[in-house]
Amino acid sequence: MTDERDDHPFTRDERLRKEERLLRRPEFTATQRRGGRHVMPALVVYAAHAEQPWTRIGLTVSRKVGGSVVRNVVKRRLREAFRRNKRDLPLGFDLVVIARVGAGDADYETLERELLEACCNARKRARLPKRGE
RNA sequence: GAGAUCCGCGAGACGAUCGCCGGCAGCCUUCGGGUUGCGGGAGGGAAAGUCCGGGCUCCACAGGGCAGGAUGGUCGCUAACGGCGACCGGGGGCGACCCCAGGGAAAGUGCCACAGAGACAAACCGCCUCGCCAGCUCCCUCGGGAGCCCGAGGUAAGGCUGAAAAGGUGAGGUAAGAGCUCACCGGGCCCUUUGGUGACAUCGGGCCGUCAAGGUAAACCCCAUCCGGAGCAAGAUCGAACAGGGGUGGUCUCCCUCGGGAGGCCGCGGGUGGCCCGCCCGUUAUGCCCCGGGUAUGAUCGCUUGAGCCUGCUGGCAACGGCAGGCCUAGAGGAAUGAUCGUCCACGCCAGAACCCGGCUUAACGCGGGUCUCGGAA
RNA sequence: UCGGGGAUCGUCUAAUGGCAGGACGACGGGUUCUGGCUCCGUUAAUCUAGGUUCGACUCCUAGUCCCCGAA
Numbered sequence: 001m002t003d004e005r006d007d008h009p010f011t012r013d014e015r016l017r018k019e020e021r022l023l024r025r026p027e028f029t030a031t032q033r034r035g036g037r038h039v040m041p042a043l044v045v046y047a048a049h050a051e052q053p054w055t056r057i058g059l060t061v062s063r064k065v066g067g068s069v070v071r072n073v074v075k076r077r078l079r080e081a082f083r084r085n086k087r088d089l090p091l092g093f094d095l096v097v098i099a100r101v102g103a104g105d106a107d108y109e110t111l112e113r114e115l116l117e118a119c120c121n122a123r124k125r126a127r128l129p130k131r132g133e
Numbered sequence: 134g135a136g137a138u139c140c141g142c143g144a145g146a147c148g149a150u151c152g153c154c155g156g157c158a159g160c161c162u163u164c165g166g167g168u169u170g171c172g173g174g175a176g177g178g179a180a181a182g183u184c185c186g187g188g189c190u191c192c193a194c195a196g197g198g199c200a201g202g203a204u205g206g207u208c209g210c211u212a213a214c215g216g217c218g219a220c221c222g223g224g225g226g227c228g229a230c231c232c233c234a235g236g237g238a239a240a241g242u243g244c245c246a247c248a249g250a251g252a253c254a255a256a257c258c259g260c261c262u263c264g265c266c267a268g269c270u271c272c273c274u275c276g277g278g279a280g281c282c283c284g285a286g287g288u289a290a291g292g293c294u295g296a297a298a299a300g301g302u303g304a305g306g307u308a309a310g311a312g313c314u315c316a317c318c319g320g321g322c323c324c325u326u327u328g329g330u331g332a333c334a335u336c337g338g339g340c341c342g343u344c345a346a347g348g349u350a351a352a353c354c355c356c357a358u359c360c361g362g363a364g365c366a367a368g369a370u371c372g373a374a375c376a377g378g379g380g381u382g383g384u385c386u387c388c389c390u391c392g393g394g395a396g397g398c399c400g401c402g403g404g405u406g407g408c409c410c411g412c413c414c415g416u417u418a419u420g421c422c423c424c425g426g427g428u429a430u431g432a433u434c435g436c437u438u439g440a441g442c443c444u445g446c447u448g449g450c451a452a453c454g455g456c457a458g459g460c461c462u463a464g465a466g467g468a469a470u471g472a473u474c475g476u477c478c479a480c481g482c483c484a485g486a487a488c489c490c491g492g493c494u495u496a497a498c499g500c501g502g503g504u505c506u507c508g509g510a511a
Numbered sequence: 512u513c514g515g516g517g518a519u520c521g522u523c524u525a526a527u528g529g530c531a532g533g534a535c536g537a538c539g540g541g542u543u544c545u546g547g548c549u550c551c552g553u554u555a556a557u558c559u560a561g562g563u564u565c566g567a568c569u570c571c572u573a574g575u576c577c578c579c580g581a582a
Contacts, residue, residue, distance in 0.1 A: 015152065023467050024430070059467095067181095069484050076153090076471040083152065084472075108472065 016083040022058025022094060031058065031094045036125025038118040042103040042111060045118035046096040047126050057082045057095045066104040074103050074111070081112040088116070090123050 022028060035048030050056060059078055061071045078097055082089075097115065106114075 021467090025467090067484070072485065073471080076469095080152075080471050112472095 014083055014086065016079060020054060020056050020086075022056050022096065027056075027094065028058050028060070028096055031096045034126075035094070035096070036122045038122040038125070040100075040114040040118045042100055042106045043114050043118055044098040044100060045115070045122045046098075047119060047122035048094050049126055050092050050094040053092055055086070055089055055091055055093045055095065057097060059097050059099070061099040061103070064101055065099050070104040071099075074099050077108045077111050078115065081108070081115050085112070085116060089119055093123060093126070095119060095122075 022031065031048045032046045035046040037044065037046050057079070059075050061074050063071070065071055065074060078099070082095075097118075103111065
């Protein structure tokens, strides 16, 4: 995963397209079922090998986190953190980030740090993309 | 200065960079989109809760009956309202001011625990009259008398209870009493004067002591007024995919080219979105109903110009209305606002549009002003 | 978006508008050598704020939270 890292246009820039996001329910459930997990104080991250060569992210922020303002801010900060750090994250994964209750009180710096750490740890526990089950 | 009360205002500002969602224009395109430029993009007092009312869209729209729901002083405002304004009446507060589901209790029904004699109709203790066989007590001039008890009755003044007990004070009256009678106060009904659109206020008079007499209608209920149903996942257009199976009755009349056609009745299905009657539609079919199967989490429209916002003038006590000019101000579809930096105010509450408005209620920071009360100083 | 239901001791549940009751639990005590079973006693609640009423878990209004249903 070293040669084609900078080749794919989605990874080279710091934009965030819809193709880089998980949007549908089956995508979330599949990632959570197959992927490795890592828990942080404010986040839970699932990482699973994907079928596409780039990395996608999906966010889950439930009502337990807070009101709509708090939930929107958490989602925006997590998207921002993913966008800014795409270059340093492993390629070809689907990520599901679930905000825990403490995410509403965390600032951007905390969320960014936890996201990066959790992604790396969760990736190590991800199964290989074989035809399992 | 403190406390109270009412009203109003604001919702961090400016700039830069990287991203995100729409719009317009140019270019490229494999028609999916890409790219460049310009411009817009979280408002708000609550976007909230979804408690009311409307617009809009679709369905329904002979009629009748019974339900059901909502509202409840008057007049006005409004598209409408259960909202708002002004006023009336009642209540609270020293006051500024605040609160009130504020029609009907002689249409009927129900309930009023405990306590208390008694909860709306009686009479427990009382008070009083009469009677007095027997019994008890006392007095005695030894004949009898008085009282208690008992019996028959009259009372509702007093008593206790309670949230609530047939208006209050005084006098007369009586065996004792009572609006039983009278005076005053209070109350009810009717007529009347004046003011007001009206609720109502007010002047004068008459009648009523049967002043017939509690509360509760956010108990049932009665009266008056209003209410068709659903909701933008409404709804419209275009498209993709799949697999089909079953059911669609009876009878009568007429016409007839004997294939069929027209009509009536029963039945069945659907509509009338609470129910019933009734009515309407279908039952001749490329339709309808049932079972099963398939699907794009599809595209476009609806989707933001609207009871719109600002300014000025103007009518009205006000809510609100009229006229003129100016402005265009988010429109997504897993759903766009974040991160970083600089300067300043001296640190920012509640909180995020999803068809759109008018209200109500709830959440909550800061600032200003009016008024009232108390205290102090001059 | 629309509709329905609910909230009572720590838990599960009762209660015409009139003293909030029961079970389990907890605590204390008795019984037992100890524990359990068992017996006795105690503890402890009407989601919040107003209103109607003499009186509200109950009726009305507003709010908070939870559950269920339909498209």
